[in-house]
Amino acid sequence: MNNAIEVTNLSKRYGDLEAVRGVGFDVAAGEVFCLLGPNGAGKTSIVEILEGYRSRSDGSVSVLGMDPADGQRELRERVGIVLQSCGVQPDLSVAELLEMYGRYHRTRRPIDELIELVELDAKRDTRAKDLSGGQRRRLDLALALVGDPDLVFLDEPTTGFDPAARRHAWTTIRALCELGKTIFLTTHFMDEAQFLAHRVAVMREGRIVAAGRPEELGGRELRPTEIRFGLPPSRTLADLPELPAETVALEGDRVLVKSHEGVLATQRITAWALEQGIELEHFTVAQPSLEDVYLELTGERTEVTA
Amino acid sequence: MSTAVALPTRPASRGASLRRELGLVAWQVRYEQRAFWRNRARSFFAFLFPIMFLVVFASLFSGHKLPGGGGISYNDFFVPGILAYGVIMTTFVNIAVSTAILRDDGVLKRMQGTPLPRWAYLAGRIGSAILITLAMTAVTLAFGSLAYGVRIPTTTLPGFALALALGTACFTTLGVGIVRFIGNAEAAPPIVNIAILPLTFISGIWFANQEMPHWLREIAQLFPVHALADAFQYAFDPRTVGLGIRVSDLKTLSIWLAVGVFLMIRFLRQPLGEGG
Numbered sequence: 001m002n003n004a005i006e007v008t009n010l011s012k013r014y015g016d017l018e019a020v021r022g023v024g025f026d027v028a029a030g031e032v033f034c035l036l037g038p039n040g041a042g043k044t045s046i047v048e049i050l051e052g053y054r055s056r057s058d059g060s061v062s063v064l065g066m067d068p069a070d071g072q073r074e075l076r077e078r079v080g081i082v083l084q085s086c087g088v089q090p091d092l093s094v095a096e097l098l099e100m101y102g103r104y105h106r107t108r109r110p111i112d113e114l115i116e117l118v119e120l121d122a123k124r125d126t127r128a129k130d131l132s133g134g135q136r137r138r139l140d141l142a143l144a145l146v147g148d149p150d151l152v153f154l155d156e157p158t159t160g161f162d163p164a165a166r167r168h169a170w171t172t173i174r175a176l177c178e179l180g181k182t183i184f185l186t187t188h189f190m191d192e193a194q195f196l197a198h199r200v201a202v203m204r205e206g207r208i209v210a211a212g213r214p215e216e217l218g219g220r221e222l223r224p225t226e227i228r229f230g231l232p233p234s235r236t237l238a239d240l241p242e243l244p245a246e247t248v249a250l251e252g253d254r255v256l257v258k259s260h261e262g263v264l265a266t267q268r269i270t271a272w273a274l275e276q277g278i279e280l281e282h283f284t285v286a287q288p289s290l291e292d293v294y295l296e297l298t299g300e301r302t303e304v305t306a
Numbered sequence: 307m308s309t310a311v312a313l314p315t316r317p318a319s320r321g322a323s324l325r326r327e328l329g330l331v332a333w334q335v336r337y338e339q340r341a342f343w344r345n346r347a348r349s350f351f352a353f354l355f356p357i358m359f360l361v362v363f364a365s366l367f368s369g370h371k372l373p374g375g376g377g378i379s380y381n382d383f384f385v386p387g388i389l390a391y392g393v394i395m396t397t398f399v400n401i402a403v404s405t406a407i408l409r410d411d412g413v414l415k416r417m418q419g420t421p422l423p424r425w426a427y428l429a430g431r432i433g434s435a436i437l438i439t440l441a442m443t444a445v446t447l448a449f450g451s452l453a454y455g456v457r458i459p460t461t462t463l464p465g466f467a468l469a470l471a472l473g474t475a476c477f478t479t480l481g482v483g484i485v486r487f488i489g490n491a492e493a494a495p496p497i498v499n500i501a502i503l504p505l506t507f508i509s510g511i512w513f514a515n516q517e518m519p520h521w522l523r524e525i526a527q528l529f530p531v532h533a534l535a536d537a538f539q540y541a542f543d544p545r546t547v548g549l550g551i552r553v554s555d556l557k558t559l560s561i562w563l564a565v566g567v568f569l570m571i572r573f574l575r576q577p578l579g580e581g582g
Contacts, residue, residue, distance in 0.1 A: 073421050076421045079419075087416070089337070092337065092341055101420060104421050
């Protein structure tokens with residue numbers, strides 16, 4: 001089987017609200033696929049349709065060759081789910097919960113291995129209600145893996161994590177990927193999508209507005225290089241040399257140069273600065289960030305007035 | 307997609323898969339039991355609360371005769387009444403409140419995403435509630451007999467056992483069924499108590515209801531609280547002859563059991579993911 005998930009023309013309506021409007025995508029087996037979008041873009045509706053929690057209004061959906069709307073037990077045997085916020089039996093310990101949920105499955109991964117994977121060794125006999133938020137989230141992940149699934153759904157797996165815990169979770173998710181699992185991820189963090197996903201689909205108001213590898217999303221690799229620096233008080237924009245650039249403008253107290261010939265433009269600017277004997281503060285050369293592309297695509301860019 | 311090739315499912319015989327699922331139910335009962343006894347607040351309210359009432363009331367009225375009761379002792383009346391209250395606590399109240407919490411915490415949703423069939427999960431929870439009810443019954447009877455000299459039914463045991471079985475079934479299913487009328491878990495204790503407490507007062511659990519207005523007794527008789535208490539009290543009454551079976555009470559319990567089963571099936575079919 002080549003595709004773990006196939007979605008064609010999927011729609012979901014809640015009364016008058018059209019949360020998902022004709023969405024289509026495929027996820028290859030072994031791939032990490034990410035739905036990226038702001039809250040309310042329709043990500044959770046799609047995930048929960050794929051997981052079998054919600055019915056669809058229109059379109060066709062195939063998950064591991066099955067229709068999740070049929071509620072087949074076989075599908076639940078082979079899919080692991082990490083929901084956005086979902087409790088567990090509070091009075092059972094980590095090891096007991098893994099044992100209990102493991103019994104529901106035909107095939108299961110060893111409990112010790114799972115505990116090690118999510119690094120809850122020290123919390124093995126701690127009751128679920130006494131775990132911290134991050135530990136609970138790691139338990140969620142272990143519980144999703146207990147049946148040795150082929151496909152794992154992760155709905156905003158790191159929301160509410162501190163930066164260190166997020167990095168940590170990413171490493172774990174990467175490790176899953178190396179186990180050959182297909183991973184379907186939703187997030188509203190650009191860096192998460194960039195770090196984890198092989199392919200990203202950006203959603204806005206129920207539609208996919210862009211899809212592709214993170215580095216080429218929204219034609220990112222085709223966009224001009226952005227060069228930023230601060231000028232000393234003695235110089236103005238007019239003093240700069242001729243540059244191969246689309247834009248040369250002030251952005252706050254910095255100069256922003258956008259150029260398709262980034263190397264040449266950089267060389268001209270630095271040569272000029274050296275020749276003039278001046279220091280350019282905060283000199284940076286960058287590709288437009290995924291964040292810029294994302295904000296543009298999702299229409300969330302708000303002009304920052306300095 | 308309907309064109310996709312269905313994956314080969316393991317060719318298991320019907321008998322083998324049913325055996326496996328019953329095994330899962332048995333395991334689920336064990337996990338539910340473990341969780342129940344570990345949660346002190348929960349086990350106190352469901353299990354010890356009725357026994358505490360027994361001690362308080364029996365101590366207050368020990369040695370008294372039941373007014374208008376034809377000379378039977380207060381304890382012979384009160385122990386079966388408290389037992390009925392205990393059954394309602396360990397089944398109806400316990401199941402309704404804990405299920406509402408599990409639903410609001412998303413545990414039911416999580417369970418729905420596992421291969422465990424929904425009926426098997428529910429059966430595990432019900433099985434656990436029945437065990438708790440039986441334990442509470444045994445402790446209440448032992449206590450009533452040893453400390454307050456209550457006569458344990460012998461010839462009337464069939465009547466008592468039938469009422470216990472039917473009452474447990476009735477209040478268990480009603481406990482599951484009422485969950486859909488409970489908006490959120492915080493509202494669960496007040497809602498189940500509003501449903502139960504007034505009925506206990508007019509159903510002759512705390513005091514004999516012979517002197518109550520006729521119309522109030524007629525209302526009480528429509529509900530299963532009265533039926534269960536009355537069936538127990540009849541079986542415990544020293545003057546009762548025969549098997550101690552009160553047909554009218556069992557009939558009322560059966561009707562409410564049918565209501566409970568209907569509501570429980572609706573609960574089983576209700577999707578948990580929609581609209582959230």
